[in-house]
Amino acid sequence: MLAPVNPDATLAEGETLGARFARIRATTEQLTRTLTPEDQVIQTMPDVSPTKWHLAHVTWFFEEFVLKPHLPGYEAYDPAFGFLFNSYYNGVGSMHPRPQRGLLSRPGIEQIRAYRRHVDDAVNALLARNPTPEVAALVLLGTHHEQQHQELLLTDIKHVLSVNPLRPQFQAPEPDDGPAAPSLRFLAGGGGLVTVGHGGEGFYFDNETPRHRVFLEPHAIANRPVTNGEYREFIRDGGYQRPELWLSDGWSTVRERDWERPLYWEVDLDSVFTLGGVLALDPDAPVCHVSYYEADAFARWAGARLPLEAELEIAAETVAIEGNLQQSGRFHPARGRGEGMIQIWGDVWEWSASPYTAYPGFRPPPGAVGEYNGKFMCNQLILRGGSCVTPADHLRPTYRNFFYPDARWQFSGIRLARDSQTTEGA
Template identity: 50%
Template sequence: MAKGQVAARAARPAETDRDALLARFRAVRDETMALAAHLHPEDMLLQAMEDASPTRWHLAHTSWFFEEFLLQRFEDHFTPFDDQYRYLFNSYYEAVGARWPRMNRGLLSRPRVSEIVRYREAVDQRMDALISTLDAARFAEAAPLIELGLHHEQQHQELICTDIKAAFGLNPVFPVAFPLPGNHPEEPEATTAANERWVSFEGGLHEVGFEGAGFHFDNEGPRHRQYLEDFALHGTPVTNGQFLDFIEDGGYQTASHWLSDGWSWVQAGNIAHPLYWHEIDGAWFEFSLHGLIPLRRDRILSHVNAYEAMAFASWAKARLPREAELEIALRESDPGEGQFLDPGGFVHPHLAGRDKGLGSAFGTVWDWTQSPYTPYPGYQPAEGAIGEYNGKFMSSQLVLKGGSCATPRGHVRASYRNFFPPDARWQFTGIRLARDL
């Protein structure tokens, strides 16, 4: 998911029970540490590229958020844990001040991982005390910011997964980030019927954008009307086998399937297959967070960018969905279903779908759309530093919907707007085809 997507347009939650919020705070913070539990300190220093960050930086930055926006504001007699951390672990907040360059985060061997863990523990203790002791009026003011910080941390949980995978993916010995769970069930095989099924939706005037109570980011609103023609979405995301057919049919060598920028990207990088695919002794494998695994044709495809997604759609005589189309379809699915992040489970796309409706509608892979990431009519960013990021990234990016196998459960909803530039493919991004009716 996009870095810095932290501005929220969240009404004060109807449930402001401090015990429930404290329990959620502890659970989210523990889940972050569970993701780092199997990594060595040497692993946590790695930065594969400018877009990715070291694990240790994620651990520190998510703690910095609570120190900067909660403790500094609400704690009596606030004292920073370390005066240098405000500079080292700020991400993009111009209103907060100067920051260490993003591209150089992997060059910092100090503070050590053990010191960052102590920083997290100190912030956790102080936040526990803050949540437990604020008076009712100040707690009501702080609660939405705490919830915002927890959703921000869940975004970084996904980034911990994708960023360490990007680093390990450069290693020729194919390191294992997460051990494969011993009770991991055999992945279900997708049926031919599931792979050929389309689901139709009625066009007309639809309302899109967030509506109701609860947390949402500011870019999800305001709710507004959009007119759509009748359309259909494929019943499941594209599988490895379907994309392998595209490759074997010369998909990466046929310029007519590609946008001009996409064809230039293919030519410049000599691209011939998705990220993390490897052909070894005539057989295909894919690199996962669990190491190198055989490529299954019926497993859902991941780690393709928007250029690859559009080229495949052209080859398949279809198109990518529009953002509003996917949002309307997602409303008919349960966001509790699907494959989401399980720190002790299988963190790789594998769900095959359902007999009716959209399979893997939520979770498994982020679906690329053809829609540019732009503001909705009437959009206004949140005030202050936390409102900087959603609005100022509304250029040269495309919207993705639905979540992935690395997205924490309960984090996404139909109106959620992820966004990345069209050449990005280190996230768990996939393809769901659409067509006009």
């Protein structure tokens, strides 16, 4: 990750860096308000981290990269926490294995909350000293890092609650009784030489740079994501039993893991587990929790393809960042409404056909804080647009999310594309 060039450029109007720090930290705490201490210690698979680990890790980030180097006389709250709550930052030391985070019964949740208060007090003291631009940039970076973990916290606790046979609710559900989703249409996208990537003003992560040119063939992109009802037709048409629809690795994964439907769908294909418990499957809401393999297979079945990340970036540039995002409090995809390109922000992360690789001229920044993104540029695919658990002020058109092609526990969905400028209905 990369600190912003101009940290003040991405603060909300009238919001100071200290106020943003307090707001982000308070939001994280608010997201855990319905959880019991027992909820917060469970790890259901290697990709899932316990809630209390997220709470501690984002706090360790501020302690390690902001306080230790920049607050004279600061001493670590507990030296052992550097080992327990480091994630991937090899430049600052070793770490507890990720698949074993759920084995840490101690420190307990109350001690971790005391750790958060201790670090918050120290950061606030540092900010009160009229910090240098470097310190301000690191604090802003830490808040965006914490917003990433807010999203992960919700994603992970959904998986934790889903394996409980009581199927408990994280929060009360919000029914969507609005109009049906608009008909699927393909809208002409811009072709030719286009410029993508972050231009260097305001906040960004290093993998969004440098800005560069790419050539796009004439294409069209769907006006909205694929719905549950459309994906259910794919299932009923034997989609999970037809090898000709699947990439070789995808077909092997389907057989090895006995996939028959998206993650969290019930066997009846009429209900789904959500953070509001088990609900009736809404055929007009975007399909969610599908892997890249499933997204690609559906696109083939539909006579389309997945969009390139540059196609999605260009499509998102002129659309305001608003919609069903974390701030809505729904934490579940909603029906699309409106005309033109809709739901390109929020609801579901949209798989692209683009591999996660470096942009031309990319160089990872030096130091431990810059080591994160570059070393993962292999064997993963790009997703764009954010989801129903992504904070709105964390997103921008150049934001690149990335996951392995078999990942399904994220709020990931599908938007189709075609290789022509056809705008007829699908």
